[in-house]
Amino acid sequence: MPIDDFNRRTILAAGLGAIAAGATAAPLDLTATQDLGPFYPVMRPLDQDADLTRVAGRRGVASGQRIIISGRVLDHAGRAVPHAALDIWQANSHGRYAHPGDTHDAPLDSNFQGSAKIVADAAGRYRFVTIKPGAYPIGGGLQRTPHIHVDVMGRSQRLTTQIYFPGEPLNATDILFPHASPQASVIARALGAVPGAAETLAFGWDVVLMTG
Numbered sequence: 001m002p003i004d005d006f007n008r009r010t011i012l013a014a015g016l017g018a019i020a021a022g023a024t025a026a027p028l029d030l031t032a033t034q035d036l037g038p039f040y041p042v043m044r045p046l047d048q049d050a051d052l053t054r055v056a057g058r059r060g061v062a063s064g065q066r067i068i069i070s071g072r073v074l075d076h077a078g079r080a081v082p083h084a085a086l087d088i089w090q091a092n093s094h095g096r097y098a099h100p101g102d103t104h105d106a107p108l109d110s111n112f113q114g115s116a117k118i119v120a121d122a123a124g125r126y127r128f129v130t131i132k133p134g135a136y137p138i139g140g141g142l143q144r145t146p147h148i149h150v151d152v153m154g155r156s157q158r159l160t161t162q163i164y165f166p167g168e169p170l171n172a173t174d175i176l177f178p179h180a181s182p183q184a185s186v187i188a189r190a191l192g193a194v195p196g197a198a199e200t201l202a203f204g205w206d207v208v209l210m211t212g
Protein backbone atom coordinates (compact mmCIF):
# COMPACT_ATOMS: atom_id res chain seq x y z
CA MET A 1 0.00 0.00 0.00
CA PRO A 2 1.44 3.40 -0.88
CA ILE A 3 2.52 5.46 2.11
CA ASP A 4 0.07 8.23 1.24
CA ASP A 5 -2.86 5.82 1.23
CA PHE A 6 -1.79 4.48 4.60
CA ASN A 7 -1.58 7.95 6.05
CA ARG A 8 -4.87 9.03 4.59
CA ARG A 9 -6.43 6.07 6.39
CA THR A 10 -4.71 6.72 9.70
CA ILE A 11 -5.46 10.44 9.57
CA LEU A 12 -9.08 9.70 8.69
CA ALA A 13 -9.37 7.27 11.60
CA ALA A 14 -7.95 9.85 14.00
CA GLY A 15 -10.21 12.52 12.61
CA LEU A 16 -13.36 10.42 12.86
CA GLY A 17 -12.55 9.75 16.51
CA ALA A 18 -12.24 13.45 17.17
CA ILE A 19 -15.44 14.23 15.30
CA ALA A 20 -17.25 11.56 17.29
CA ALA A 21 -15.97 13.13 20.50
CA GLY A 22 -17.17 16.53 19.31
CA ALA A 23 -20.58 15.16 18.41
CA THR A 24 -21.16 14.14 22.02
CA ALA A 25 -20.50 17.74 23.09
CA ALA A 26 -17.79 16.48 25.44
CA PRO A 27 -14.90 18.88 24.97
CA LEU A 28 -11.61 17.35 23.94
CA ASP A 29 -8.62 17.53 26.27
CA LEU A 30 -6.55 20.54 25.29
CA THR A 31 -3.00 19.94 24.18
CA ALA A 32 -0.64 20.96 26.96
CA THR A 33 1.65 23.94 26.52
CA GLN A 34 5.35 23.16 26.73
CA ASP A 35 8.51 25.26 26.90
CA LEU A 36 9.89 26.79 23.73
CA GLY A 37 13.35 25.58 24.82
CA PRO A 38 16.71 27.17 23.99
CA PHE A 39 17.11 25.86 20.44
CA TYR A 40 14.41 27.61 18.38
CA PRO A 41 15.97 27.76 14.90
CA VAL A 42 18.03 30.83 14.12
CA MET A 43 19.62 29.35 10.99
CA ARG A 44 17.25 27.48 8.73
CA PRO A 45 18.04 25.73 5.47
CA LEU A 46 16.04 27.20 2.60
CA ASP A 47 14.34 23.82 2.41
CA GLN A 48 11.57 23.87 5.01
CA ASP A 49 9.27 21.28 3.48
CA ALA A 50 7.51 18.39 5.21
CA ASP A 51 10.33 15.89 4.58
CA LEU A 52 13.05 16.62 7.12
CA THR A 53 15.04 13.53 6.12
CA ARG A 54 16.39 15.24 3.00
CA VAL A 55 17.80 18.67 2.29
CA ALA A 56 17.18 20.12 -1.17
CA GLY A 57 20.34 20.03 -3.25
CA ARG A 58 21.95 17.23 -1.25
CA ARG A 59 21.99 13.57 -2.23
CA GLY A 60 22.23 12.09 1.25
CA VAL A 61 19.54 11.07 3.67
CA ALA A 62 19.45 11.97 7.35
CA SER A 63 20.74 9.26 9.67
CA GLY A 64 18.40 7.64 12.14
CA GLN A 65 15.02 5.95 12.41
CA ARG A 66 12.72 7.33 9.72
CA ILE A 67 9.27 8.22 11.11
CA ILE A 68 6.05 9.78 9.85
CA ILE A 69 3.93 11.90 12.16
CA SER A 70 0.43 12.83 11.09
CA GLY A 71 -2.80 14.03 12.63
CA ARG A 72 -5.18 16.95 12.79
CA VAL A 73 -5.38 20.39 14.32
CA LEU A 74 -8.72 20.69 16.13
CA ASP A 75 -10.54 23.01 18.46
CA HIS A 76 -11.94 21.89 21.82
CA ALA A 77 -15.22 20.84 20.18
CA GLY A 78 -13.42 18.60 17.69
CA ARG A 79 -13.84 20.98 14.78
CA ALA A 80 -11.01 21.21 12.28
CA VAL A 81 -8.75 24.24 12.35
CA PRO A 82 -8.23 24.68 8.61
CA HIS A 83 -4.83 25.71 7.28
CA ALA A 84 -3.19 25.86 10.72
CA ALA A 85 0.56 26.50 10.45
CA LEU A 86 3.01 24.18 12.19
CA ASP A 87 6.57 25.33 12.88
CA ILE A 88 8.62 22.22 13.74
CA TRP A 89 12.20 21.83 15.02
CA GLN A 90 14.13 19.01 16.63
CA ALA A 91 17.51 17.48 17.41
CA ASN A 92 19.08 15.08 14.93
CA SER A 93 19.43 11.34 15.61
CA HIS A 94 22.56 12.04 17.67
CA GLY A 95 20.71 14.47 19.92
CA ARG A 96 22.30 17.59 18.41
CA TYR A 97 20.55 20.75 17.23
CA ALA A 98 21.91 22.75 14.32
CA HIS A 99 21.92 25.81 16.58
CA PRO A 100 24.86 27.94 17.74
CA GLY A 101 23.72 27.53 21.33
CA ASP A 102 24.03 23.75 21.20
CA THR A 103 27.64 23.01 22.19
CA HIS A 104 26.88 19.40 23.03
CA ASP A 105 29.63 17.07 21.78
CA ALA A 106 27.58 15.12 19.26
CA PRO A 107 27.79 15.23 15.46
CA LEU A 108 25.76 17.48 13.22
CA ASP A 109 24.02 15.82 10.26
CA SER A 110 24.25 17.91 7.11
CA ASN A 111 21.55 15.75 5.49
CA PHE A 112 19.01 16.52 8.19
CA GLN A 113 16.73 19.50 7.60
CA GLY A 114 16.25 20.06 11.34
CA SER A 115 13.18 22.26 11.03
CA ALA A 116 10.12 22.66 8.85
CA LYS A 117 7.22 25.01 8.29
CA ILE A 118 4.13 23.24 7.08
CA VAL A 119 0.46 24.10 6.72
CA ALA A 120 -2.47 21.82 7.52
CA ASP A 121 -5.09 21.28 4.85
CA ALA A 122 -8.71 22.52 4.90
CA ALA A 123 -9.66 19.68 7.27
CA GLY A 124 -6.81 20.51 9.66
CA ARG A 125 -4.76 17.51 8.53
CA TYR A 126 -0.99 17.65 8.58
CA ARG A 127 1.81 15.17 7.96
CA PHE A 128 5.58 15.29 8.08
CA VAL A 129 8.42 12.84 7.61
CA THR A 130 11.48 13.02 9.83
CA ILE A 131 13.86 10.93 11.90
CA LYS A 132 13.35 10.09 15.51
CA PRO A 133 15.34 12.66 17.51
CA GLY A 134 18.06 11.49 19.88
CA ALA A 135 18.13 12.24 23.58
CA TYR A 136 20.58 14.93 24.69
CA PRO A 137 22.29 15.94 27.95
CA ILE A 138 21.26 19.08 29.80
CA GLY A 139 23.77 18.96 32.64
CA GLY A 140 23.64 17.52 36.11
CA GLY A 141 23.58 14.03 34.71
CA LEU A 142 20.12 14.64 33.23
CA GLN A 143 18.97 14.03 29.68
CA ARG A 144 16.07 15.32 27.63
CA THR A 145 14.00 12.41 26.41
CA PRO A 146 13.40 12.29 22.63
CA HIS A 147 10.94 15.04 21.63
CA ILE A 148 9.95 17.28 18.73
CA HIS A 149 9.17 20.96 19.26
CA VAL A 150 6.07 22.37 17.56
CA ASP A 151 4.64 25.86 17.47
CA VAL A 152 1.08 25.70 16.14
CA MET A 153 -0.66 28.81 14.79
CA GLY A 154 -4.39 28.49 14.36
CA ARG A 155 -6.80 31.21 13.25
CA SER A 156 -6.91 32.94 16.63
CA GLN A 157 -4.63 30.95 18.89
CA ARG A 158 -1.00 29.94 19.10
CA LEU A 159 0.29 26.93 21.03
CA THR A 160 3.89 26.00 21.70
CA THR A 161 4.40 22.41 22.77
CA GLN A 162 6.55 19.30 22.37
CA ILE A 163 5.70 15.86 21.00
CA TYR A 164 6.96 12.87 22.99
CA PHE A 165 7.22 9.19 22.08
CA PRO A 166 5.48 6.40 23.99
CA GLY A 167 7.52 3.85 25.89
CA GLU A 168 10.73 5.89 26.10
CA PRO A 169 12.69 4.99 29.27
CA LEU A 170 13.90 8.61 29.60
CA ASN A 171 10.31 9.91 29.77
CA ALA A 172 10.33 8.86 33.44
CA THR A 173 13.13 11.26 34.38
CA ASP A 174 12.72 14.07 31.84
CA ILE A 175 12.31 17.50 33.49
CA LEU A 176 9.69 18.79 31.01
CA PHE A 177 7.74 15.63 30.23
CA PRO A 178 4.35 16.06 31.94
CA HIS A 179 4.49 13.50 34.73
CA ALA A 180 1.07 14.40 36.07
CA SER A 181 -2.08 13.42 34.20
CA PRO A 182 -3.20 14.27 31.56
CA GLN A 183 -0.08 13.32 29.67
CA ALA A 184 -1.68 11.93 26.56
CA SER A 185 -2.00 15.27 24.80
CA VAL A 186 1.74 15.45 24.14
CA ILE A 187 2.50 11.76 23.55
CA ALA A 188 2.26 10.50 19.99
CA ARG A 189 0.35 7.28 19.32
CA ALA A 190 2.50 4.49 17.89
CA LEU A 191 0.86 3.21 14.71
CA GLY A 192 3.53 0.65 13.82
CA ALA A 193 5.51 0.14 10.65
CA VAL A 194 4.25 1.73 7.46
CA PRO A 195 3.01 -1.01 5.10
CA GLY A 196 5.32 -1.21 2.13
CA ALA A 197 7.98 0.80 3.96
CA ALA A 198 8.81 -1.39 6.95
CA GLU A 199 11.81 0.75 7.90
CA THR A 200 9.47 3.68 8.59
CA LEU A 201 7.44 3.95 11.79
CA ALA A 202 4.18 5.88 11.85
CA PHE A 203 2.89 7.98 14.74
CA GLY A 204 -0.37 9.85 15.16
CA TRP A 205 -0.71 13.09 17.09
CA ASP A 206 -3.67 15.48 17.14
CA VAL A 207 -3.36 19.07 18.38
CA VAL A 208 -6.33 20.43 20.31
CA LEU A 209 -6.54 24.22 20.70
CA MET A 210 -9.17 25.88 22.86
CA THR A 211 -10.59 28.25 20.26
CA GLY A 212 -8.62 27.19 17.22
Ligand SMILES: [Fe+2]
Binds near residue numbers: 037091147
Ligand atom coordinates in the same frame (compact mmCIF):
# COMPACT_ATOMS: atom_id res chain seq x y z
FE1 LIG B 1 14.53 20.19 22.67
